[in-house]
Every structure is written in C-alpha cells, then in structure tokens.
Amino acid sequence: MTTENNKKGLSRRSLLKGTAATAGAAIGSGAITGFPTIWAQNIKNVTLRQFGTGVSNLNDVAVKVKEDLGFTLEMTALDSDSVTQRAATQPKSFDIADIEYWICKKVWPTGNLQAMDVSKIKNYDKIAGTFTSGKLTPTSEIAQGTAPHTVGFTDSVNGKEFAKEQTGWMTLIPTIYNADTLGIRPDLINRPIDTWAELLNPEFKGKASILDISSIGIMDMAMVVEAMGDYKYGDKGNMTKEEIDMTFKIFTEAKQAGQFRAFWKSFDESVNLMASGEVVIQSMWSPAITAVRSKGIPCVYQPLKEGYRSWGGGLGLSANLSGIELEAAYEYINWYLSGWVGGYLMRQGYYSAVPETSKNFMSEDEWGFWYEGKPAQGDIVNPQGVVMEKAGAVRDGGSFIDRMGAVACWNSVMDENQYMVRKWNEFIAA
Amino acid sequence: MYKFLAQRNNLIGWMLASPLFIVLVLFLILPIIMIVIVSFWGATEFSIYPAFQWDNYEFLFSSSVTYSVFLKTFMYAFITWVITLILGFTIAYYLAFHIKSLTWQIALFLLCTIPFWTSNIIRMISWIPFLGRNGIANETLIGLGLISEPVEWLLFSDFAVILAFVHLYTLFMVVPIFNTMMRIDHSLLEAARDAGANGFQTLVNVIIPLCKPGIMIGSIFVVTLVMGDFITVRFMSGSQSANVGRLISNDVGLLQYPSASATAVVLLLTVLITIGIMLRFVNIRKEL
Numbered sequence: 001m002t003t004e005n006n007k008k009g010l011s012r013r014s015l016l017k018g019t020a021a022t023a024g025a026a027i028g029s030g031a032i033t034g035f036p037t038i039w040a041q042n043i044k045n046v047t048l049r050q051f052g053t054g055v056s057n058l059n060d061v062a063v064k065v066k067e068d069l070g071f072t073l074e075m076t077a078l079d080s081d082s083v084t085q086r087a088a089t090q091p092k093s094f095d096i097a098d099i100e101y102w103i104c105k106k107v108w109p110t111g112n113l114q115a116m117d118v119s120k121i122k123n124y125d126k127i128a129g130t131f132t133s134g135k136l137t138p139t140s141e142i143a144q145g146t147a148p149h150t151v152g153f154t155d156s157v158n159g160k161e162f163a164k165e166q167t168g169w170m171t172l173i174p175t176i177y178n179a180d181t182l183g184i185r186p187d188l189i190n191r192p193i194d195t196w197a198e199l200l201n202p203e204f205k206g207k208a209s210i211l212d213i214s215s216i217g218i219m220d221m222a223m224v225v226e227a228m229g230d231y232k233y234g235d236k237g238n239m240t241k242e243e244i245d246m247t248f249k250i251f252t253e254a255k256q257a258g259q260f261r262a263f264w265k266s267f268d269e270s271v272n273l274m275a276s277g278e279v280v281i282q283s284m285w286s287p288a289i290t291a292v293r294s295k296g297i298p299c300v301y302q303p304l305k306e307g308y309r310s311w312g313g314g315l316g317l318s319a320n321l322s323g324i325e326l327e328a329a330y331e332y333i334n335w336y337l338s339g340w341v342g343g344y345l346m347r348q349g350y351y352s353a354v355p356e357t358s359k360n361f362m363s364e365d366e367w368g369f370w371y372e373g374k375p376a377q378g379d380i381v382n383p384q385g386v387v388m389e390k391a392g393a394v395r396d397g398g399s400f401i402d403r404m405g406a407v408a409c410w411n412s413v414m415d416e417n418q419y420m421v422r423k424w425n426e427f428i429a430a
Numbered sequence: 431m432y433k434f435l436a437q438r439n440n441l442i443g444w445m446l447a448s449p450l451f452i453v454l455v456l457f458l459i460l461p462i463i464m465i466v467i468v469s470f471w472g473a474t475e476f477s478i479y480p481a482f483q484w485d486n487y488e489f490l491f492s493s494s495v496t497y498s499v500f501l502k503t504f505m506y507a508f509i510t511w512v513i514t515l516i517l518g519f520t521i522a523y524y525l526a527f528h529i530k531s532l533t534w535q536i537a538l539f540l541l542c543t544i545p546f547w548t549s550n551i552i553r554m555i556s557w558i559p560f561l562g563r564n565g566i567a568n569e570t571l572i573g574l575g576l577i578s579e580p581v582e583w584l585l586f587s588d589f590a591v592i593l594a595f596v597h598l599y600t601l602f603m604v605v606p607i608f609n610t611m612m613r614i615d616h617s618l619l620e621a622a623r624d625a626g627a628n629g630f631q632t633l634v635n636v637i638i639p640l641c642k643p644g645i646m647i648g649s650i651f652v653v654t655l656v657m658g659d660f661i662t663v664r665f666m667s668g669s670q671s672a673n674v675g676r677l678i679s680n681d682v683g684l685l686q687y688p689s690a691s692a693t694a695v696v697l698l699l700t701v702l703i704t705i706g707i708m709l710r711f712v713n714i715r716k717e718l
Contacts (some may be wrong), residue, residue: 081683088477088685206582212669214684255670259473262586262668277564278585421684426495427671428680429502 009300045071046328051076053083055177056313061341070336071328079266080213087112096372097316101148102215102411104294109382113316120330123337126354132166136404145237145410148312172314173333174353176345179308179403183274183284186382187298196306199281200254203332209273209282212263214424216411218310220246220283227306229283237412241419250422252430254338274299286349294386303397307408346370347383351400375400445543469691472553486692503673507656510595514652518603526611542601554662561585586668594666599655603648610644646712650705657701
C-alpha cells in the first residue's frame with residue numbers, strides 16, 4: 001500500500017520536506033498521538049494496486065475510478081499462470097487480486113486473501129445466481145468443474161475452507177464471466193461446425209490450435225473427447241488419473257499426427273494465429289474474436305451442441321489490507337458492481353455479475369444485442385468506438401440465458417491437479 | 431625488504447580481486463546453492479515446504495519425457511553449433527584475410543552487429559510473419575512458381591527454432607574467431623606458402639589450429655546459450671516442442687519450484703559436463 005498526494009503533483013522531495021516540517025511542528029506542539037492523525041489521510045490519497053489477467057485490467061477503469069472515486073488504481077496485467085504465482089507467492093505486492101475462480105481455489109488456502117463481508121456490498125442481492133446459489137435460474141442444472149459458487153464463500157474473514165452455502169463472507173466478489181467455445185474462420189472452413197469434436201477432425205490437420213494453460217486446456221480437451229462420443233466422464237471438472245491418461249493419449253496422438261499448428265498462451269497469440277490464417281479452428285476467448293473481426297476478417301464464436309466451457313472472475317482483497325485502504329477497496333468494489341464497468345465489459349462480449357445495474361449504462365440497442373440476443377438496430381460499437389457489428393447482426397449463441405444456460409463445465413482445478421499438470425507438460429513435450 | 435614487497439603485492443592482489451569475488455559469491459554462488467537446496471524440497475499446489483527428499487529427482491529420472499526433452503535440447507545445441515561454426519568461421523575468415531584495409535574490416539564487422547541493436551525477442555518474432563503460411567517467404571515461392579501449396583514446415587517447427595537460434599547466436603561465434611584470426615602473424619602464412627602448402631593445407635594445418643581457442647570460446651557461448659534458452663523454442667515452435675528450459679519455465683509457472691530447481695540442477699550439471707568435455711580438446715588458457 002502506498003499513499004501519495006497525487007492531486008497537487010508534489011515531488012517526493014517536497015513531500016518529504018513537508019512531512020519533516022509537519023513532524024517537527026507536531027513534536028514542538030507536543031501533539032504526538034500517532035502518525036495517522038498527523039498524516040490526516042484522506043481517501044483521495046489512497047493508491048490501490050490491482051493485478052490480474054488482461055481481460056479486465058483495463059486502463060479505462062483506472063481512469064474512471066480516479067474520476068468517480070478520487071483514488072488511484074494501479075493496474076498490472078499478467079497471464080493466468082503468472083497471476084496465480086503472484087497471488088500465491090507475493091502477497092505484499094498487491095491490494096486487489098483480479099483472478100478467476102479456479103485460481104481462487106488454488107491460492108485461497110495460502111491465506112493471502114481476506115474474505116469480504118457481503119453486508120457491505122450494496123448490490124449483493126442482485127448478483128447473478130450463478131455466483132451465489134450456483135443456479136442461473138431456479139431450474140438450471142449446475143455445470144461440472146470448479147463452479148464459482150463452490151469456491152465463492154468461506155466461514156469468516158480469515159476462513160481457510162470453502163463453505164457449501166452462502167455464508168455472508170465471499171472469497172471473491174464476482175465481476176466478469178463468459179461462456180467460451182471454439183472460434184472458427186467461416187471463410188476458410190465453408191461448412192457448418194456444430195460440435196467440439198471438429199477440433200480433432202483430420203480435415204483441419206495443421207490448422208487447429210488449443211490453449212497452453214493447463215486448467216483451461218484440459219476442459220476444452222474433455223469437451224472434445226466427450227463430443228467424439230467414445231467416452232463420458234463422471235465429472236469433467238474432477239477427472240480420475242485414468243481419465244486424465246486417456247484424454248492425453250487422444251490428444252498426444254493427434255498432436256503427433258500434426259493436427260495442431262501451434263499452442264497459444266496469451267490472448268494476442270490467439271488473435272494472430274486466427275487473423276493470419278495459420279489456424280482456422282481453435283480454443284478462443286470472446287474479445288479475441290472481436291479483435292480478429294475488427295481487422296475485417298470473418299471470425300465466429302461458434303455455439304456448439306455440447307454447450308460451453310465457462311469461466312468467471314472476481315476481485316479478491318489482499319489479507320494485508322486494513323483501515324482506510326480496506327474502506328477504499330470496498331468502495332471500489334461497490335462502484336465496480338454499480339454498472340459502469342459492467343456496461344463496459346458487456347460491450348466487449350463479457351457478462352457483468354450484476355446485469356441489471358449495467359443496463360443503465362448501455363443503450364437499449366446495445367442491451368438488446370449483447371444481453372437479450374436481439375438483432376442490432378444500428379451499428380454496435382465497442383468501448384473504443386470501433387464498429388463491431390452492423391444493423392441486423394445477432395450475437396453468436398444468442399441471449400444471456402441461452403449462452404450461460406448452456407454451460408457444460410467450468411474451468412477447473414482437480415483433486416489430481418498435480419498429476420494432470422505433469423501430464424500436460426508431457427503433452428507439450430511429446 | 432623483498433619479502434615485504436611480495437607480501438604487499440599479494441595483499442593488493444587479493445584486494446583487487448575481492449569486488450569480483452564478492453559479486454560472484456552473492457549473485458552466482460549463493461543463488462546456485464539455494465537452487466540446489468530447494469531442489470530437495472516438497473511442493474503443494476500453492477506453496478513449497480522445506481524437506482530433504484529425492485522425489486523431484488526420482489520423478490525427473492523416471493519420466494521418459496525428461497530423456498526425450500534432454501535429447502531434443504542436445505539436438506538443438508548440436509545442429510545450431512555446427513551451422514553457427516561454419517557460418518562464423520567463414521565470415522571471420524573473410525573479414526580477417528580477404529579484407530585488406532583495417533577500416534573496412536571494422537566497418538564490415540560493425541555491420542555484423544547491427545541486428546544486435548534490437549532485442550533478441552523482437553528479432554525472433556519478426557520471423558513469424560515472414561515464415562507463416564501466408565507469409566512473405568511462401569508468397570514469394572508461390573509467386574516464383576517454385577511451389578504450388580504453401581510450405582507448412584517453415585514456421586512452428588524445429589526448422590524455425592534452429593533458424594532463429596542461428597540468427598540469434600552466429601555473432602557469438604564470429605567475434606572470438608575473428609579475434610584469434612586477427613592475431614595470427616601473417617608471416618606464418620607466407621612461411622606456409624614458401625614451404626609449398628596450398629591454400630587448403632594452410633587452412634587446415636596453420637589457421638585452424640591457431641584459431642582453436644576462438645572456436646572453443648565461440649562454441650561454449652553458443653552451446654550454453656542454446657541449452658539454456660526457452661523463449662525461442664516456445665515462440666518458434668508454436669509451443670509445440672520443448673527443451674529443458676521450457677520444462678523449467680512450465681514448472682515455475684505452475685508454482686512447482688522444487689521440481690523446477692531439480693531440473694535446473696540437472697541441466698547445470700549437463701552443461702558443465704559438456705563444457706568440460708569440450709575443454710579437453712583445447713586448453714584455452716595455454717593458447718590464449
């Protein structure tokens with residue numbers, strides 16, 4: 001935690017001088033009652049350091065925070081593995097962790113994060129059911145894998161175990177989520193694609209790709225294996241050693257037969273692979289699709305009959321946060337859920353954890369296109385103002401309920417994770 | 431008096447060496463000791479704990495992947511070494527013996543270093559659009575009518591990895607060889623000619639033996655750089671092949687520090703043994 005007087009733009013030197021003078025005066029007047037009272041901190045001097053994956057670490061959010069709340073938010077974007085590593089090993093290097101739920105499952109037991117009191121979260125009761133009860137609608141089925149609600153609650157502020165029920169203490173406050181599927185280049189495939197099994201179709205030999213992040217990649221693999229119809233997992237999100245072996249066997253054979261052009265690890269790599277035509281079918285993330293499309297290259301986030309692989313992210317508080325910084329962090333989280341960020345994220349193709357507040361920050365047409373799956377009335381632009389869709393276009397996969405209701409599994413950390421990771425390493429080296 | 435001076439010189443010698451000694455102890459020896467210690471520790475999903483166990487080594491040596499990855503690492507190192515040696519020697523030979531003016535020698539030598547003005551990641555990544563399926567190389571070849579379908583193995587293959595290695599590391603071979611060649615007394619070459627040796631015989635019997643230290647220093651650079659690399663392999667193979675460096679980087683990424691340390695220790699020993707063997711052929715100290 002750092003505190004700086006950003007408003008007046010004081011240099012470190014003059015700040016130190018001022019501090020010395022104040023301290024001197026304080027000693028002189030005999031008013032030594034503790035640093036904070038002299039320092040007279042005000043929330044505007046607070047700097048919160050947030051780190052996370054590229055998806056939601058957006059500079060525009062930091063600018064808007066400064067505008068709306070007055071304090072400074074410093075953002076660092078890293079890839080998923082580095083995020084996990086940092087959350088687990090460098091607890092003093094951040095105040096707010098913007099992480100995915102599967103990462104939370106890994107790092108929560110380290111005690112580097114503190115739980116959040118939901119009574120301080122104004123929009124708590126408006127958070128989508130997926131994150132609280134696990135059910136999107138009262139009749140929904142809970143998908144396999146590390147579903148957010150299973151690692152979303154704990155017993156107390158310092159709780160180490162995950163709670164099965166809603167307890168009033170949340171590990172992460174959900175902010176962002178989406179339903180992922182395969183991205184395709186329709187202009188280079190020229191026929192309908194409707195199943196995950198197509199990823200291993202020899203027709204696309206040397207033109208397929210999968211992502212090299214084990215916790216996510218293994219789920220894509222499981223979707224493919226199940227779609228091929230040879231095997232049905234007991235629980236894709238928690239495979240047995242035999243199931244892991246079997247899954248990798250299928251993919252190693254495909255790899256050695258030259259099915260894959262490359263594996264990608266960062267968002268930009270996936271965009272480049274697709275845009276350059278090196279790959280025509282691959283694991284992909286929603287904004288990567290729009291990035292390809294905004295270059296004028298056709299790219300579809302293809303809904304598949306087996307359903308989606310979903311993921312969710314949220315904000316966690318460092319265990320080191322206290323006092324005014326902790327208050328600022330709560331204020332930030334309440335602001336986050338109040339709609340502006342939600343609207344921003346929805347315009348990129350993600351979903352906001354509190355959809356109804358986001359609605360106020362979107363036009364009716366935008367809401368209709370992104371959330372309700374209705375045809376666009378006019379041009380749909382992204383947050384930077386680039387036209388993404390023309391009038392008449394319909395979102396791939398349709399409405400929020402259609403997409404999030406068809407989630408087959410969540411990104412996962414399994415009981416046999418260490419075994420799986422070693423197998424993943426072997427797969428890459430094979 | 432003489433004894434006192436000798437003692438004093440001795441002391442000054444120690445003092446002069448101590449800054450380097452301290453730096454090496456702090457930043458080389460201690461970290462390596464730490465790596466060796468951690469290689470015996472245990473790890474959970476998210477933390478490491480002190481222990482003394484051989485598990486990490488046991489897993490490393492019992493996995494067939496380790497052997498294939500080490501083999502691949504040696505293969506990259508060997509092929510890159512052969513190509514950079516041939517290129518490096520030829521370039522150095524041309525600069526040292528065919529360019530007569532010192533000014534031109536310096537100018538052309540500087541020309542060789544131009545690629546090093548940018549970061550090696552950028553130099554490497556710039557190959558990707560060039561070699562891609564719809565890249566410049568393929569489009570040129572198709573345009574010339576030499577091929578009808580794009581050549582796939584240009585990018586994301588072992589070919590691409592070695593090409594990048596050669597591009598990145600040839601200069602490390604050129605510099606030391608050029609350096610030793612410049613110090614060859616030209617009267618030796620004349621003597622060889624006077625004694626009736628032809629050009630090839632001069633090369634084999636005079637120049638190459640005199641260049642041995644340079645060749646060896648260059649080889650050590652190239653072999654250690656290639657064996658320790660991971661990012662070139664990751665980018666140029668499209669993450670599809672692995673060398674030891676990638677194994678370590680994957681482990682670090684997944685918080686498996688002890689297992690990464692064990693692999694690092696084995697890699698370090700392998701590289702040291704390789705260099706030890708190479709040094710058997712040339713006594714660098716004697717010939718420098």
